[in-house]
Amino acid sequence: MPSNKEVGIVVLLKLRLEAQPGFLDLDWHCGDVHVRRSSEDPEVEVFPCHKWIRTADGNVELRNAKVCLKKKETLAILTNHRERDLQQKQQFIKWGTFVVDGPHCVDMSSVTALGPNFSYICQRPVNNVHYIKSFIERRTSWSSLQELETFFLFNGRENTIAKYVQAHWQEDAFFEYQCLNGCNPLCVRQIRNLPPNLSVTSEMVRPFLPEEMERGQRNILDYEVLDQLPANTVNDKQTYLAASLCLLHYNRQGELKPIAVQLQQAPGPQNPVLVALVVSPSATFPFLRTHLIGEVCCTATLRQLPEIHPLHQLMPHIRSTLQINIQAFLTRLVQYHCCLLETQRLRYSSMCVPDDIRVRGLDAIPICYYAQDALGFWDALHRFVAGWIRLYYCNDEDVQHDCELQNWIREIFTQGFLGLSAIGSFLCKMHKLIFSCSALHAAVNFSQVCSNSPAAMSRPPSQTKGSVSEEDIFSFFPEVNSSCHVLSVLSLLSQPAIDFVPLCHYNEWYFSSGATIKLVEEVRRELKMIAKDIADRNSQLELPYTYLSPDHIENSVTV
Numbered sequence: 001m002p003s004n005k006e007v008g009i010v011v012l013l014k015l016r017l018e019a020q021p022g023f024l025d026l027d028w029h030c031g032d033v034h035v036r037r038s039s040e041d042p043e044v045e046v047f048p049c050h051k052w053i054r055t056a057d058g059n060v061e062l063r064n065a066k067v068c069l070k071k072k073e074t075l076a077i078l079t080n081h082r083e084r085d086l087q088q089k090q091q092f093i094k095w096g097t098f099v100v101d102g103p104h105c106v107d108m109s110s111v112t113a114l115g116p117n118f119s120y121i122c123q124r125p126v127n128n129v130h131y132i133k134s135f136i137e138r139r140t141s142w143s144s145l146q147e148l149e150t151f152f153l154f155n156g157r158e159n160t161i162a163k164y165v166q167a168h169w170q171e172d173a174f175f176e177y178q179c180l181n182g183c184n185p186l187c188v189r190q191i192r193n194l195p196p197n198l199s200v201t202s203e204m205v206r207p208f209l210p211e212e213m214e215r216g217q218r219n220i221l222d223y224e225v226l227d228q229l230p231a232n233t234v235n236d237k238q239t240y241l242a243a244s245l246c247l248l249h250y251n252r253q254g255e256l257k258p259i260a261v262q263l264q265q266a267p268g269p270q271n272p273v274l275v276a277l278v279v280s281p282s283a284t285f286p287f288l289r290t291h292l293i294g295e296v297c298c299t300a301t302l303r304q305l306p307e308i309h310p311l312h313q314l315m316p317h318i319r320s321t322l323q324i325n326i327q328a329f330l331t332r333l334v335q336y337h338c339c340l341l342e343t344q345r346l347r348y349s350s351m352c353v354p355d356d357i358r359v360r361g362l363d364a365i366p367i368c369y370y371a372q373d374a375l376g377f378w379d380a381l382h383r384f385v386a387g388w389i390r391l392y393y394c395n396d397e398d399v400q401h402d403c404e405l406q407n408w409i410r411e412i413f414t415q416g417f418l419g420l421s422a423i424g425s426f427l428c429k430m431h432k433l434i435f436s437c438s439a440l441h442a443a444v445n446f447s448q449v450c451s452n453s454p455a456a457m458s459r460p461p462s463q464t465k466g467s468v469s470e471e472d473i474f475s476f477f478p479e480v481n482s483s484c485h486v487l488s489v490l491s492l493l494s495q496p497a498i499d500f501v502p503l504c505h506y507n508e509w510y511f512s513s514g515a516t517i518k519l520v521e522e523v524r525r526e527l528k529m530i531a532k533d534i535a536d537r538n539s540q541l542e543l544p545y546t547y548l549s550p551d552h553i554e555n556s557v558t559v
């Protein structure tokens with residue numbers, strides 16, 4: 001839109017959508033606004049927007065893309081704009097409580113409430129809709145394995161991992177793979193002694209594990225987090241969870257073998273131990289503490305860091321996290337009750353991926369690809385985040401005096417960790433800031449992984465040992481339409497990032513200074529190398545482990 005008047009320096013720009021007679025009053029999506037001194041001038045000044053604008057909004061003010069801390073603002077009107085940006089967001093995005101004493105979550109009951117500015121469109125291959133429709137409307141149990149297989153033919157056949165699971169789910173080796181690399185790599189840890197509440201004695205397991213038992217590494221898969229949880233009702237029926245314990249042995253052949261399974265935590269006659277069996281899929285729970293911390297971090301960021309703040313720009317994908325969490329919550333995949341127990345155990349340090357992996361002894365297990373890949377990924381991200389922070393903060397004083405940052409951290413600790421960790425010590429030091437940001441960044445980042453087991457059972461776990469028929473097994477499964485429902489949500493959660501098209505997608509204009517570009521290029525190079533190493537390793541594997549490979553995620557990681 002050419003103008004003949006000299007406009008001087010442009011710092012804020014007002015946009016207005018006006019309804020015109022004869023035209024529909026539609027909302028418009030505005031990307032970036034480019035301003036040039038003259039049509040010949042190659043220099044553009046960019047005013048990012050990436051929002052939906054309505055006629056009812058009146059003037060919408062946009063500022064330039066110069067990322068900076070509040071105290072570095074040179075003009076009062078920009079400081080002012082910054083404050084108004086936050087006030088608006090704080091009115092819209094509020095903290096809510098789902099469970100007394102649990103970490104707080106965003107107070108939003110539906111994805112529609114998020115509105116178009118905070119939603120993204122997910123483009124994904126559509127499954128065979130007509131075929132699935134007949135299943136979605138069915139409210140009975142699955143009648144046979146064959147039926148499940150037919151369903152799968154129409155629903156998962158392009159997915160190589162799903163195909164592999166279908167062929168191998170009954171094998172010990174696959175169970176082992178899933179414990180270490182599946183949806184819930186956070187539940188396995190190394191142990192020295194047999195846990196007191198698992199009624200297994202060395203005598204019981206000796207026939208299956210000759211003298212080796214004493215030497216090899218023992219691990220436990222512990223779903224204590226599910227114990228005493230009120231399970232949901234689905235289709236008006238109560239569902240059940242099994243807080244099982246599984247003893248695993250890491251033998252000299254480098255295999256992690258299940259030795260004994262106890263379906264509930266408290267030992268007793270009604271809680272038999274199944275020894276050296278072929279384990280069928282347990283009712284695992286796709287709970288990830290990263291989802292919750294991701295949401296806390298995301299909500300705090302939207303409320304306390306204006307878009308122009310360097311740390312907001314470090315986590316631009318934060319908006320899709322919110323949407324994913326609300327969706328997951330609505331479908332009750334993420335049971336917020338879990339947070340109760342988890343927060344009690346959630347230590348700030350356990351968010352540090354390398355420490356967590358070492359404490360649980362996973363780094364010593366070569367087939368734990370989750371551990372290998374997460375460590376590599378963490379290192380690269382940590383260096384990137386550290387470099388990023390050093391660009392904007394020179395010393396501890398800068399950290400202490402950034403009130404936006406202080407409010408942000410305070411909110412994360414009071415709302416997320418419920419003040420369990422001492423806040424004071426996190427607020428003042430640069431290296432602590434780098435650590436916090438790396439951890440939160442990784443938490444947001446690792447928050448999208450998926451599961452292939454039922455989310456809950458439709459009968460209480462068995463209290464006796466004995467043979468089970470196929471029909472018995474199906475009576476534990478969710479009904480046909482709830483399975484389909486869960487499947488569709490899981491497929492949404494596990495979409496590769498490439499399939500997200502965040503409407504307000506991260507904008508390279510914010511990253512246009514020389515130093516930031518250099519950092520971004522550096523971490524990209526590093527991630528590319530990691531991806532190559534992972535690809536080389538995967539080419540040797542029967543079931544490639546790709547979840548944490550950076551080339552799967554490149555598009556949406558900040559880089």
Ligand SMILES: *[C@@H]1O[C@H](CO)[C@@H](O)[C@H](O)[C@H]1NC(C)=O
Pocket residue numbers: 051052053054057060115116117
């Ligand atoms: C989207 O953001 C713009 C700019 O802040 C605002 O004017 C508009 O009202 C928002 N749209 C909705 C639907 O909230």
Ligand SMILES: *[C@@H]1O[C@H](CO)[C@@H](O)[C@H](O)[C@H]1NC(C)=O
Pocket residue numbers: 195196197198220222224227265266
């Ligand atoms: C059972 O033992 C495991 C392993 O020691 C422990 O983590 C878990 O908290 C125990 N569960 C209960 C209910 O005591």
Ligand SMILES: *[C@@H]1O[C@H](CO)[C@@H](O)[C@H](O)[C@H]1NC(C)=O
Pocket residue numbers: 136137138139235481482485
């Ligand atoms: C399953 O179908 C029944 C009846 O058609 C419906 O009431 C219920 O909400 C459905 N459940 C899910 C999870 O879609």
Ligand SMILES: CC(=O)N[C@H]1CO[C@H](CO)[C@@H](O)[C@@H]1O
Pocket residue numbers: 317444445446447448496497547548549552553556557558
């Ligand atoms: C949002 C974000 O979290 N970025 C990526 C980080 O890694 C995950 C998991 O592997 C990707 O799926 C994310 O898109």
